[in-house]
Amino acid sequence: MRKSPILFQTFSFILLLIVVVICYAERMALLSLIQNANLVWLAAGFVSYICNYLLRSYRLRILTGFHERPFSSILRISCLHGFFSYFLPLRSGDISLPLLLKKESGISLSIGSAILIKSRLLDMLSLGFFLAISTSFSYNHIKSYHLLLFAICSFCLIIVPYSMVFLLRLQKITSLNFFKNLPQDFQLKQYTVTEIFLSFLIWFFVGCTLFSVVVSLSIPLSFLDIWFLTAIQLPLQLFPIQGIANAGNHEAGWVAGFVILGIAPETGLGFALASHVALILYVTILGVIGLFIKPYAKTSHYS
Numbered sequence: 001m002r003k004s005p006i007l008f009q010t011f012s013f014i015l016l017l018i019v020v021v022i023c024y025a026e027r028m029a030l031l032s033l034i035q036n037a038n039l040v041w042l043a044a045g046f047v048s049y050i051c052n053y054l055l056r057s058y059r060l061r062i063l064t065g066f067h068e069r070p071f072s073s074i075l076r077i078s079c080l081h082g083f084f085s086y087f088l089p090l091r092s093g094d095i096s097l098p099l100l101l102k103k104e105s106g107i108s109l110s111i112g113s114a115i116l117i118k119s120r121l122l123d124m125l126s127l128g129f130f131l132a133i134s135t136s137f138s139y140n141h142i143k144s145y146h147l148l149l150f151a152i153c154s155f156c157l158i159i160v161p162y163s164m165v166f167l168l169r170l171q172k173i174t175s176l177n178f179f180k181n182l183p184q185d186f187q188l189k190q191y192t193v194t195e196i197f198l199s200f201l202i203w204f205f206v207g208c209t210l211f212s213v214v215v216s217l218s219i220p221l222s223f224l225d226i227w228f229l230t231a232i233q234l235p236l237q238l239f240p241i242q243g244i245a246n247a248g249n250h251e252a253g254w255v256a257g258f259v260i261l262g263i264a265p266e267t268g269l270g271f272a273l274a275s276h277v278a279l280i281l282y283v284t285i286l287g288v289i290g291l292f293i294k295p296y297a298k299t300s301h302y303s
Contacts, residue, residue, distance in 0.1 A: 036218070038216040042213070052202055056082070062198070073104065076295060077105070080100055080287065080291070082283065124158075127157055132158070153231055157231075219271045254275060
């Protein structure tokens with residue numbers, strides 16, 4: 001059993017090494033794309049990225065119930081969680097949210113884990129919604145079997161969060177120790193209108209971020225096409241084999257998406273690498289912002 005984490009970690013570093021080697025081999029084309037990037041659109045992408053995390057912070061504030069504490073303290077946790085989620089391998093960065101909530105807010109790991117689970121379910125629901133819309137309006141330039149595949153994916157992304165809500169209402173599930181440790185006022189078994197609306201706005205700005213990066217690099221994709229890229233990326237992001245700074249997963253997802261949208265793999269690889277550089281820059285600045293925000297005194301109304 002102990003060999004599996006080592007195996008995944010080794011594979012993660014191999015993915016990073018492969019991406020570094022590819023970047024070196026494609027350095028001239030990559031440098032050309034980066035040098036010719038539209039800085040205004042890159043800046044717009046960063047603004048959208050910050051809006052995404054401001055909204056994530058507000059949603060986290062609602063999920064934690066910290067309405068009285070400074071918003072900056074919640075923003076710090078969101079920024080650091082986003083930074084760790086992106087840069088740490090093996091999807092280990094996601095675990096940072098319950099750890100940060102415990103360290104900086106005194107929330108127990110069980111409650112922090114429940115908050116993480118609910119956030120991810122809301123993300124799935126929102127992505128499914130946007131994917132369904134983009135699929136509905138893309139029948140002219142997407143092959144029929146790809147449209148069917150994305151229609152099924154959007155249905156699954158929407159139905160899974162609601163299925164989880166149904167399961168969490170079953171007595172056999174709620175009798176587990178994990179759920180017994182949750183406080184009465186934490187609503188894991190339902191989604192409020194505010195939570196859903198905020199999640200839709202979050203993923204709208206995720207799409208705006210990726211679209212701005214795409215436009216800045218002169219990649220021939222529309223705003224609707226972005227959701228296909230995002231939907232392809234999601235399973236790869238959930239898969240535990242992930243390189244440092246999302247190395248490998250990003251390139252595989254983007255190249256696969258480009259192929260479906262009619263862009264040749266050799267062309268798509270250069271675009272994928274250049275977009276990865278832009279996103280790494282965004283996430284790095286996000287982490288720096290999180291580090292410079294002063295932590296708040298540890299207090300929690302959850303016990």
